[in-house]
Amino acid sequence: AMDGYRGFLGLLVSALLVGFLSVLFTLIWVLHYREGLGWDGTALEFNWHPVLVVTGFVFIQGIAIIVYRLPWTWKCSKLLMKSIHAGLHAVAAILAIISLVAVFDFHNAKNIPNMYSLHSWVGLTVIILYILQLLLGVFVFLLPWAPLSLRALVMPIHVYSGLLIFGTVIATVLMGVTEKLFFALSGSKYSTFPPEGVFTNTLGLLIVVFGALIFWIVTRPQWQRPKEPNS
Numbered sequence: 257a258m259d260g261y262r263g264f265l266g267l268l269v270s271a272l273l274v275g276f277l278s279v280l281f282t283l284i285w286v287l288h289y290r291e292g293l294g295w296d297g298t299a300l301e302f303n304w305h306p307v308l309v310v311t312g313f314v315f316i317q318g319i320a321i322i323v324y325r326l327p328w329t330w331k332c333s334k335l336l337m338k339s340i341h342a343g344l345h346a347v348a349a350i351l352a353i354i355s356l357v358a359v360f361d362f363h364n365a366k367n368i369p370n371m372y373s374l375h376s377w378v379g380l381t382v383i384i385l386y387i388l389q390l391l392l393g394v395f396v397f398l399l400p401w402a403p404l405s406l407r408a409l410v411m412p413i414h415v416y417s418g419l420l421i422f423g424t425v426i427a428t429v430l431m432g433v434t435e436k437l438f439f440a441l442s443g444s445k446y447s448t449f450p451p452e453g454v455f456t457n458t459l460g461l462l463i464v465v466f467g468a469l470i471f472w473i474v475t476r477p478q479w480q481r482p483k484e485p486n487s
């Protein structure tokens with residue numbers, strides 16, 4: 257049991273480190289390699305899009321997925337843990353929505369068409385599914401009304417769609433990074449291995465590793481919160 261605990265801590269610290277690094281790399285990307293941040297209809301406003309997506313939709317969502325697995329919370333009430341799980345997902349959803357507003361606002365100010373890319377199709381779909389998943393989770397698992405039989409029926413679907421959404425978000429981030437690099441380093445500059453290209457490819461790899469760590473942690477049966485009778 258002690259061994260399993262140390263294995264868990266090692267992976268948790270790794271996930272936190274890689275997650276922090278992903279957010280840090282995104283900030284360095286927009287502040288150092290790009291134009292910086294602002295809310296004025298220019299590229300500075302667009303730059304909130306990657307920052308809010310990686311902070312909220314990747315990092316905070318990833319932590320929200322594994323909160324039940326922290327062994328020191330197993331003595332906390334299930335209701336408290338559900339509230340933290342839902343609360344973190346709600347924060348992530350709000351940041352994802354603001355990140356969308358930043359892109360649409362920027363596009364409209366610059367007369368750039370909306371919703372033509374695969375990144376935008378998958379990205380908008382996954383934000384809508386995320387909000388539906390959050391609302392379904394609140395109504396079925398957090399509020400007291402739903403009977404145990406309904407909870408038991410919906411739980412495997414909730415777990416499956418949650419992980420599908422998380423994986424799809426990561427795939428969408430990779431498409432967004434690639435799209436932005438093709439715009440920003442157009443001509444044949446991306447193909448000459450410029451520092452921004454190499455740095456931002458590394459950011460993409462960090463996000464994949466973060467996803468891999470969260471997926472591993474959440475699929476280990478031995479790290480599940482012990483189930484209490486009647487819940």
Ligand code: ASC
Pocket residue numbers: 334396397398404407408409411487
């Ligand atoms: C809940 C809760 C659980 C699950 C379970 C469904 O609301 O606290 O542990 O749903 O009852 O299988």
